[in-house]
Structure formats: C-alpha cells, structure tokens
Amino acid sequence: MSLHQRFSFQNGAALLDKAGQLGIDIPFTEDISVLFEKKSIASRTLSNRFAVHPMEGFDSHTDGSPSDRVFRRYLRYAAGGSGLIWFEAASVVPEGKSNAHQMMLTGANLGQFKQLLKKVKSSARQTFGPNHDPFCVLQLTHSGRFSKPSGTPKPQVAGLIPQMDGDEPSIKIFTDAELDFLQGQFVESAKLAYSAGFDAVDIKACHGYLVNDLLASFTRSNSKYGGSFSNRTRFLLETVQKIHSEIPDLLLSVRLNIYDGLAHPYGFGVSSDGSLDVDLKEPTLLIERLVKNGCSLLNLTLGNPHKKPHLGRPFDRPLVLSAVPSEHPLKGVGRLLQLTAQIQKLFSQIPIVGTGYSWLRQYFPQVGAAAVKRGEVSFIGLGRSSFAYPDAPKDLMETGRLNRKKVCVTxxxxxxxxxxxxxxxxxxxxxxxxxxxxxxxxxxxxxx
Ligand SMILES: Cc1cc2nc3c(=O)[nH]c(=O)nc-3n(C[C@H](O)[C@H](O)[C@H](O)COP(=O)(O)O)c2cc1C
Known part of the structure; x- marks a missing residue:
C-alpha cells in the first residue's frame, strides 16, 4: 500500500493518531490565542503571528510593475489580517526572471510599487484599525537554473548538477565577475525597495534558485564563490552585509533552504557521506554569521520544487504527470516543523517564519499555536493557503475557527x-x- 495518503481527518484527534502511527511529533493545542500575540522584528512590532509566504503570480506587467491582478492579490492579503506580508520573488535583473511576467522593481516603475505599498497598508489599517500595520517584505532573487525571462529556459548556474542538468551544453556558468555584478544588483534593488516603502528585503536563498545554488556550489573550482564553506556562503553574506551598511534603516531577511534534499556534493544541509540525511552544521553556522551581519528575520524552507516538491510543499495530489511521493504528506509537514524547531531553539533571539502549514487545512492554527508556545517558531507562514483563504486570520479573529469550505486542498x-x-x-x-x-x-x- 502506498505510504502517501490524502488528508482525511475529521478532527484533531484523528490527525494526531496518524502522526503517532507514523512516529512523528506534531504539536497541537486547542488554545490558539498565542497567534494573536504581538511579536517584534528588530525595532518593529507586528500585530500577530500570521505570515503570508512569498508566492509568485506570474502576472506582473512585462516591465515588472504590478498589474491589476497583483494589486488584487495583495489587497486580499491585506484585508485578511496577517501581520506579515511577504511579497513574491522579484528579479534583480531582467535576465534572471523566471517568466516574462515576474515581478521586478526598477527606477522606472518605482511609483507603481509605492502605490501598491500605500494601498496595502491603508487597506489593512482601514479593516483592523490604525495600530495594524502589516510588515511588508520584498523577496529579491535571481532565478539562476530556472531563468526563463521570455518564455524559453535560459539556465544560468553556479555549477552543473548532473541529475538536474544532464549533459546540457547550453547552460551558462557564471564567472566570478558576473556574480560580483549581480551582488551589486541585489544592493540596488534593496535601495529601490526601501524607497518604495517596504519594511524589509529578503534575499531568496532557497528552492534551487541562484543564491541557494551558490550555497551548494561544492564543485565550483578556482572561484571565490565555490568549494569551501566560506566561499559558498560569500555571495549571500556579503550581500547582506552591503545592504545592511548602505541602508541601515531597511530590515533584512533571508529565506533559506536548510536542507536541499540532493546528495553531496550538490545539496546544502545534506550529509557529506553520500546519503540524503539532514546535516544542519553548515546551515547553523551560516545563520550565526547572517545574524552577525545584520539579518533580523529568517524564513526557513526545504527542497527544490522542480525536483522534490514534497519536501517544501506537502500535497494531496502531485502535479499532473508527476510521481506520487513515497512518504505520507504528514511526514513532510513533520520534517519542516522539526528542522525549523531545531534552528529556532538554537537562535531564540531571531524571529523565524515556519513553512509547512497549508497541508494541515483547518488544523493549521492548532498546530502553529502549539509550535509557537513551545518556542519552535515565531510566525506561521502560509503559502498556498494564502491563495485559497487569504482571510483565514480574520475568520480566526472573528469566530475562533476556520471554515472548512475555504481551506487549501493542496x-x-x-x-x-x-x-x-x-x-x-x-x-x-x-x-x-x-x-x-x-x-x-x-x-x-x-x-x-
Ligand atoms: C505557485 C507558487 C509560487 C511560489 N512562489 C514563491 C516565491 O516567489 N518565493 C518563495 O520563496 N517561495 C515560493 N513558493 C513556495 C511557497 O512560498 C511555500 O514555501 C510553499 O508553498 C509551502 O508552503 P505552503 O505549504 O503553505 O503552501 C511558491 C509556491 C507556489 C505553489
């Protein structure tokens, strides 16, 4: 019988029973009041523990500016009551876009982003009162291996990964000089984000995109960006350092893969013995340095959606023509929760946004609240659930529970x-x- 099963729980006890059978520790509490407690990120205080995860919409105008659809999406989030709204991956250069319609902030479209931020903040205040000021983060990225700036793949990488790239001759491997240039583009985009009114920028270092690719560039030789731990983390650490010193009032965050799920020498956070075991030594050391360099918020995640989507977004149904994973989705949820808990316990001084809650449907608040109470996470990040049910926090505020008919069904x-x-x-x-x-x-x- 397949280990993979769809969500079928009629109550929290049935969910916990299943977790027990699988030997997974899923925290759970009926008292979800902690989710409405304030929490600080550096000097800012957020009104609750709900976070909208960054979710690309592929619906910006081709100059990267927000379309009506983008306005609609973020205004739905604002009206939903989350204390933290993490804006989707925005490319720092046109060639690094994942799609012609990916978001990108430029000097020419700054005005439209100012407008978007203003509307999001004012609509949230209108609904929830003057003290509710959603903390808005813009995720900055280069899509690297998954770049498709005008519809056809234009992969650009730190080094080749045979199981992803085959012997594809057309893949571009960045030179050090090109990476130096891109680092400058991250800083320039951060300056624009500050002018637009974002509270923070996030350097996307996850899901196999360029900065994550660099963290795992063990096989990149003769380069200051490959091989040793300090070389592989150089790009990210220096980017954070430069943004922090050039724009000290802008808060900084990193969305980090703490486990890539690809065997050594191609995965970050993976044992060097050739197995797929998790090894948090390097992610832990990196986080220690990120915090020293000015990072004040982390959003933790796992895996590569193009290769092993079940690691980062446990689901009931795989994409059409994709394989059904060989593990129960609750196992994936448990892995996300437990690895995040280990890091949050080590770094209690830095708030962490957790991932892995959408598959839990109407029970995510009970699981999230228990994790927050245990000190295992600071904010409950919601990705697909935010597309499906952006007003989940509002419903919880008003009625204390979620409407089953509105939840994400993964x-x-x-x-x-x-x-x-x-x-x-x-x-x-x-x-x-x-x-x-x-x-x-x-x-x-x-x-x-
Ligand atoms: C359509 C789609 C777009 C996404 N876009 C982004 C993105 O821009 N940046 C990012 O870090 N993650 C992105 N993700 C991943 C989500 O942020 C999140 O990590 C994932 O969906 C798991 O959380 P969930 O179980 O709450 O959905 C995307 C996921 C989906 C399904």
Whole structure:
C-alpha cells in the first residue's frame, strides 16, 4: 500500500493518531490565542503571528510593475489580517526572471510599487484599525537554473548538477565577475525597495534558485564563490552585509533552504557521506554569521520544487504527470516543523517564519499555536493557503475557527499553472478567475 495518503481527518484527534502511527511529533493545542500575540522584528512590532509566504503570480506587467491582478492579490492579503506580508520573488535583473511576467522593481516603475505599498497598508489599517500595520517584505532573487525571462529556459548556474542538468551544453556558468555584478544588483534593488516603502528585503536563498545554488556550489573550482564553506556562503553574506551598511534603516531577511534534499556534493544541509540525511552544521553556522551581519528575520524552507516538491510543499495530489511521493504528506509537514524547531531553539533571539502549514487545512492554527508556545517558531507562514483563504486570520479573529469550505486542498493546480508559465492563484477557492483559466489552458477534462 502506498505510504502517501490524502488528508482525511475529521478532527484533531484523528490527525494526531496518524502522526503517532507514523512516529512523528506534531504539536497541537486547542488554545490558539498565542497567534494573536504581538511579536517584534528588530525595532518593529507586528500585530500577530500570521505570515503570508512569498508566492509568485506570474502576472506582473512585462516591465515588472504590478498589474491589476497583483494589486488584487495583495489587497486580499491585506484585508485578511496577517501581520506579515511577504511579497513574491522579484528579479534583480531582467535576465534572471523566471517568466516574462515576474515581478521586478526598477527606477522606472518605482511609483507603481509605492502605490501598491500605500494601498496595502491603508487597506489593512482601514479593516483592523490604525495600530495594524502589516510588515511588508520584498523577496529579491535571481532565478539562476530556472531563468526563463521570455518564455524559453535560459539556465544560468553556479555549477552543473548532473541529475538536474544532464549533459546540457547550453547552460551558462557564471564567472566570478558576473556574480560580483549581480551582488551589486541585489544592493540596488534593496535601495529601490526601501524607497518604495517596504519594511524589509529578503534575499531568496532557497528552492534551487541562484543564491541557494551558490550555497551548494561544492564543485565550483578556482572561484571565490565555490568549494569551501566560506566561499559558498560569500555571495549571500556579503550581500547582506552591503545592504545592511548602505541602508541601515531597511530590515533584512533571508529565506533559506536548510536542507536541499540532493546528495553531496550538490545539496546544502545534506550529509557529506553520500546519503540524503539532514546535516544542519553548515546551515547553523551560516545563520550565526547572517545574524552577525545584520539579518533580523529568517524564513526557513526545504527542497527544490522542480525536483522534490514534497519536501517544501506537502500535497494531496502531485502535479499532473508527476510521481506520487513515497512518504505520507504528514511526514513532510513533520520534517519542516522539526528542522525549523531545531534552528529556532538554537537562535531564540531571531524571529523565524515556519513553512509547512497549508497541508494541515483547518488544523493549521492548532498546530502553529502549539509550535509557537513551545518556542519552535515565531510566525506561521502560509503559502498556498494564502491563495485559497487569504482571510483565514480574520475568520480566526472573528469566530475562533476556520471554515472548512475555504481551506487549501493542496491539489497542486496553482503549481501546475505556474509551471506551465501562466498566471496563478487558487483554482478551487478563487474560481471566478482561476478555474476558468485552468480549463482554458489545460482543457476541461484535466483533473482538479
Ligand atoms: C505557485 C507558487 C509560487 C511560489 N512562489 C514563491 C516565491 O516567489 N518565493 C518563495 O520563496 N517561495 C515560493 N513558493 C513556495 C511557497 O512560498 C511555500 O514555501 C510553499 O508553498 C509551502 O508552503 P505552503 O505549504 O503553505 O503552501 C511558491 C509556491 C507556489 C505553489
């Protein structure tokens, strides 16, 4: 019998029973009041523990500026009540975009971003009162191996990974000089983000994109950015240091893969013995240095969505034509929670946003609250759930529970849309737009 099963729990006890059978520790409490406690990030105080994770929409204008769809998405988040809104991956250079419609902040479109921030903040205050000021982070990225700036793949990497790249001759390997230039572009984008009114910028160092690729560039030779731990972490640490010293009032965050799930010498946070075992030695050392260099917030995640999506986003249904994982989704949730807990316990001085909650549907608040109470995480990050149910925090504030009919069902339709290069959102719960687009693109017969 397959170990992978869909969500089928009628109550919290059934969920905990299953976790017990699988030998996984899932924290759980009926008292979710801690999720409405304030929490500080450096000098800022946030009104609650809910965070919208960064989620690319592939729906910006081709100059990177926010379209009406982008405004709609972020205004839905604002009206939903999360204390922290993490804006999606925005490319620092046009060639590093994952799609022609990826977000990108430039001098020319700064005005539109100012407008977006202003509207998001004022709409949140209007709904929740003058003291509710959502903390807005912009994620900065270069898509590296997954760059597709105008529709066709244009991979640009720190080094080749045979199981991802095969013997693809057209892959571009960055020179050190090109990486130096890109580092400057991260700093320039951070300056623009500060002018636009973001509270913080995030350097995306996860999911196999360029900065994550660099952390695992064990095989890159004759380069200050490859080989040893200090070379592999140089790009990220120096970027953080430079942004911190040039824009001291802008807070800094890193979304970090603490386990890539690719065997050595191709994965960060993975044992060097050739197995797929987790080894948090390097991630821990890196976090210690990030904090020293001015990073005041972390968002932890795992895996590579293009290779092993179940590690970072446990789901009921895989993408069409993708394999069903050989583990129970709760195992994936447990791994995300436990590895995050280990880091949060080591670094109690830095707030950490956790990942892995959407698969839990209506029980994510009980699990998240228990994790916060245990000191195992500071903010409950919600990705696909935010597409499906952006007003989950508001419903919890008003009624103390979630509406089962609004929760994310982890069907992977949002991932299928984006993988095919289309604008994305929730096909099940935001039907008026995305159900139609899903069947327009894939045909009515495709399963949901
Ligand atoms: C359509 C889609 C777009 C995403 N875009 C981003 C992104 O821009 N940056 C990022 O760090 N993660 C991105 N992710 C990953 C999510 O932020 C999150 O880590 C993942 O969905 C797991 O959280 P969840 O279980 O709450 O959905 C994306 C995921 C999906 C499905």
């Amino acid at each position: 069907c992977s339709c949002c991932s299928e849309l984006i993988r095919a290069g289309y604008p994305t959102g929730c096909v099940i719960r935001d039907k008026t737009i995305y159900a139609k687009e899903y069947s327009d693109h894939f045909g009515k017969g495709r399963r949901r």
